[in-house]
Amino acid sequence: MTTLELLAPARDLEWARAAIDHGADAVYIGAESFGARAAAGNSVDDIAELCRYAHRFGAKVFVTMNTLVYESELSEAERIARDMYRAGADALIVQDAAFLRMDLPPIELHASTQMFNMDPVRARFWYEAGFTRLIVERAASLDEMRRIAGAAPGLEIEAFVHGAI
Numbered sequence: 001m002t003t004l005e006l007l008a009p010a011r012d013l014e015w016a017r018a019a020i021d022h023g024a025d026a027v028y029i030g031a032e033s034f035g036a037r038a039a040a041g042n043s044v045d046d047i048a049e050l051c052r053y054a055h056r057f058g059a060k061v062f063v064t065m066n067t068l069v070y071e072s073e074l075s076e077a078e079r080i081a082r083d084m085y086r087a088g089a090d091a092l093i094v095q096d097a098a099f100l101r102m103d104l105p106p107i108e109l110h111a112s113t114q115m116f117n118m119d120p121v122r123a124r125f126w127y128e129a130g131f132t133r134l135i136v137e138r139a140a141s142l143d144e145m146r147r148i149a150g151a152a153p154g155l156e157i158e159a160f161v162h163g164a165i
Helices: 013-021 044-056 071-087 097-101 120-129 142-151
Strands: 007-009 026-030 060-065 091-094 108-111 133-135 156-158
Touching: 007 013, 013 026, 013 044, 026 044, 044 060, 044 071, 060 071, 071 097, 120 133, 120 142, 142 156
Parallel strands: 007 026, 026 060, 060 091, 091 108, 108 133, 133 156
Antiparallel strands: none
16 A cells, blocks of 8 residues: 655744644755755754654654765764754655765665656665665656656655646
């Protein structure tokens, strides 16, 4: 059986609470850094507060760290990822495969749309590497999503249903 999840973007704690209050099953929000939307960075304390709030209602919190990480930034990215785990985040949405090599606590990793996720072989590769969810490109067709899902049974597929395209 397929389960649908309403996942809403949240610029900050206030927006995330509003999304949850209006029925979102999950929200995604930017970490203090390493997020594609630099202006949408949130403190560890705010994310911890959001996680406590969301989890009371059975909602999940996914934290975006979806930029490429330079070698000189690896320890900082790992520190923030660990902080997000301690704050209660349910998953990290990442672009850089370096997160797979970090010594992270057991937190789910979601492959961001920036990872070129449209090829079924590549989707299977990311699943076998340790990603639990793959976010397809905004222009993905249902046929493309079916092929990707068929290549890696067990891999969750996330698709945008509203936005620029």
